[in-house]
Amino acid sequence: MRFSDKRIIVTGSGRGIGRAIARRFAEEGAAVAICDIDRTTAEATAGEINESGGTALAVELDVRSIESVRAMLDAVVTEWGRVDVLVNNAGITIAKPVVEFTEEEWERTLDINLKGVFRCSQLVAVQMITQGGGKIINLSSESGKTAKPNFTIYAASKFGVVGFTQGLAQELAPHGITVNAVCPGIVHTPMWEELDRVLAKRMGKKEGEILATRKDQIPLGRLEQPEDVAGVVAFLASDDANYMTGQAVNVTGGREFH
Template identity: 40%
Template sequence: MREYDISNTVAIVTGGSKGIGYAIVKELADGGADVVVVSRNLNEAEAAADEVRRRGRTGLAISADIQKPGDCEMLVQKTVESFSRLDILINNAGTNIRKPLLEYKEADWDAILDTNLKGLFFCSQFAAMEMIKQGKGRVVNISSVGAQLAAPYLGPYCASKGGITQLTRVCALEWAQYGITVNAIGPYYIKTPLTEEWVSDPIRHEKILSRTAIKRLGEPEDVSSLLLMLVSDASSYITGQTFYIDGGALAGWTDL
């Protein structure tokens, strides 16, 4: 038996077709969950859902744009129609646009905040409505060290991730009475296709590692393994928290 057993649960993972989201999808399936993979690209979502099936669980692919509250409602409704329940929501979908603050346009701001924060909220809201009926649920939001550690050219991104910290706390406070826990995970630099180009530059790579006590980049599995605990019964007394998977980047200076 696995240490953290989530057998016979149903989970939604937004942005679940690649990177950290894909690692989470596999971790949840290995833990015993049926998994709904949400992506704007249906073919990529289907490929991830196929991996769930190969691991012996039921996988469902849904194409949705979580910037649209109607799509957030739709993906929850389709999940409940297919499985008659919803136990776990992983808000993983996110985006970023790097540029100086003076160059951001309204469309840039909206694209980042609507995905990273507004979409996360409405997915959580519609999921919570179903979890309340069951008397139990788990919500985990994928945030970033950017919620605590500001960086140039990441203004809207850092704002959105800081917002996740507070929204996680408010959701936790309001929904605890219904048996729903809400937590967040804030990764540092994780090796994914999204970060590959950014961290492949040797000078930038060295700067990134210089901030960490553990001198390596994170792996998607570093995130998914902690997440499995947070969606299991082992976390029943944990809510409103943000856990940073950062190799010690936020702990303090490493070179004094």
């Protein structure tokens, strides 16, 4: 099993892509910290993993608070002694035109999607430096490569994640720590179901119509599943990716090329 001696933190892993990533690591033998602002879903995901013979720890985490990040890291290090992989997955999307965005919505988006990645990476990097290595994987998006209407502020946060990944990769390379990002496309998660409802209402369409139209724009002909992202994250966390750092890898079914 690829990750049998690994201790892994996945933020925002109570549901959606983070949950699939955590389950994939657990299936391959890792001990996984399920960290989420929603304690109920974090406990449910950790419970599923533990019941199926894996090892998981549920930890309440708000990536908007450095104290919360510190408490989460302390809990993991107290339990398992080290952190081999950090996956910065927690994120939100508010889909609307810039002219309708409030300053509070801008701040919330950037605080979670970009500053949250900084907070978790900084504290975990200090831990990894003392250990002599590790891997950090950040969830960007196809919106981190090409911006689209209604997703402009989201894109600003996800472009930021790509830049942060590139710079941090170079800073941490001498310590044996790699830093990479994944850029998923349209992944069928609770987040996209909410987006479908919001955008359908805005455009006068029926529920489900936006997702169905988007599906037709995917060269591989199907919506992305959380497991499609989890497989690539697992690769980036494995020894097979030891010579990759500072990269932002598209996982979009053929929608994004640079």
